[in-house]
Amino acid sequence: MTRRDVGTLIEAALTAWRGRTPDCRILPHPSWADLSPDERRRLYDESLRARALEQALDREGLSTTARNVLAKIGGER
Numbered sequence: 001m002t003r004r005d006v007g008t009l010i011e012a013a014l015t016a017w018r019g020r021t022p023d024c025r026i027l028p029h030p031s032w033a034d035l036s037p038d039e040r041r042r043l044y045d046e047s048l049r050a051r052a053l054e055q056a057l058d059r060e061g062l063s064t065t066a067r068n069v070l071a072k073i074g075g076e077r
Contacts, residue, residue: 001034009034010043014050016064 013031020026035043054063062070 006035006039010039010046013043014046 009031013029013035015029018026018029032040032043051063051065055061055066058067
């Protein structure tokens with residue numbers, strides 16, 4: 001796989017979209033399966049950077065994930 005292909009897979013896996021099963025279980029992004037263990041670690045590092053940017057832009061310092069979790073448990077702000 002070329003470096004560009006890996007970059008495209010990582011970028012796709014960084015998006016918020018996730019498939020769900022009929023019982024609403026969230027599935028990993030399909031690109032995940034095409035990444036090697038080292039590439040998955042790179043994806044993890046990239047996701048940490050993305051969360052830090054989200055938190056820096058949020059007036060309360062929350063990521064989109066944190067906001068969604070709070071909304072699900074009734075702690076919406």
